[in-house]
Amino acid sequence: xxxxxxxxxxxxxxxxxxxxxxxxxxxxxxxxxxxxxxxxxxxxxxxxxxxxxxxxxxxxxxxxxxxxxxxxxxxxxxxxxxxxxxxxxxxxxxxxxxxxxxxxxxxxxxxxxxxxxxxxxxxxxxxxxxxxxxxxxxxxxxxxxxxxxxxxxxxxxxxxxxxxxxxxxxxxxxxxxxxxxxxxxxxxxxxxxxxxxxxxxxxxxxxxxxxxxxxxxxxxxxxxxxxxxxxxxxx
Ligand SMILES: [Zn+2]
Numbered sequence: 001x002x003x004x005x006x007x008x009x010x011x012x013x014x015x016x017x018x019x020x021x022x023x024x025x026x027x028x029x030x031x032x033x034x035x036x037x038x039x040x041x042x043x044x045x046x047x048x049x050x051x052x053x054x055x056x057x058x059x060x061x062x063x064x065x066x067x068x069x070x071x072x073x074x075x076x077x078x079x080x081x082x083x084x085x086x087x088x089x090x091x092x093x094x095x096x097x098x099x100x101x102x103x104x105x106x107x108x109x110x111x112x113x114x115x116x117x118x119x120x121x122x123x124x125x126x127x128x129x130x131x132x133x134x135x136x137x138x139x140x141x142x143x144x145x146x147x148x149x150x151x152x153x154x155x156x157x158x159x160x161x162x163x164x165x166x167x168x169x170x171x172x173x174x175x176x177x178x179x180x181x182x183x184x185x186x187x188x189x190x191x192x193x194x195x196x197x198x199x200x201x202x203x204x205x206x207x208x209x210x211x212x213x214x215x216x217x218x219x220x221x222x223x224x225x226x227x228x229x230x231x232x233x234x235x
Contacts, residue, residue: 001217002177002225004151005034005041005209006068006129008106009049009056012184014074022184023053030182031063033202037209040064042222044106044129047072047092050099057099066221068104069096069125076111085116089123104222106130106181110153114144121147127222129153129179151222157183160208161201168211177225178217180208 007030012019034041043060045067050057060067071077072092077085089105096102103126112130120128131138131152138152154174159167160182171178182205212219 002220006181009045042066044068044070074108
């Protein structure tokens with residue numbers, strides 16, 4: 001069993017806020033937790049954050065993690081015309097690749113129209129994690145010719161924070177590879193953005209990492225999935 005721990009790195013609760021408490025206060029604690037648990041993950045970062053917080057990107061790389069692309073401004077791609085979609089990908093890829101190789105992509109809000117997949121291939125991406133198994137659109141998607149490995153997110157991020165008795169049976173039943181994502185959340189907005197956040201969320205994440213370790217599951221960066229001999233990566 002492979003588990004990909006992924007983090008979406010963006011300003012706070014887009015589109016509602018423009019602050020960056022998650023980056024400034026949350027990220028150091030999150031990186032410390034990954035280090036303590038010896039877990040290496042994939043951090044999907046917006047170009048905007050990479051420009052404003054270069055030291056954060058450097059700290060993520062220092063931790064042995066993969067940096068991936070999360071668009072430039074965190075605008076959902078299904079609201080963009082083709083030219084703007086291309087420039088979002090180009091601008092974010094350019095700034096992120098100043099730090100190191102970037103070959104994995106996840107669209108903001110996990111909304112990425114099939115018509116733009118070719119833009120990712122043209123920009124040198126090898127893996128896309130913009131689909132989500134918990135969304136109806138994933139199960140009713142049409143066929144698509146692509147060389148990209150498409151590895152959907154398994155679960156919405158709030159599942160990682162629900163009470164343990166509910167959480168463990170869900171985590172234990174996910175198909176391989178389990179792709180889990182962590183979001184920074186604000187304490188004032190929608191209920192799914194505020195319940196059990198902060199220290200409670202960190203504690204739950206640590207429990208989740210230990211839960212999978214006890215199961216014998218292996219934490220894998222998304223760019224290392226194929227190298228780990230994984231066979232069910234969708235194309
Ligand atoms: Zn996001």
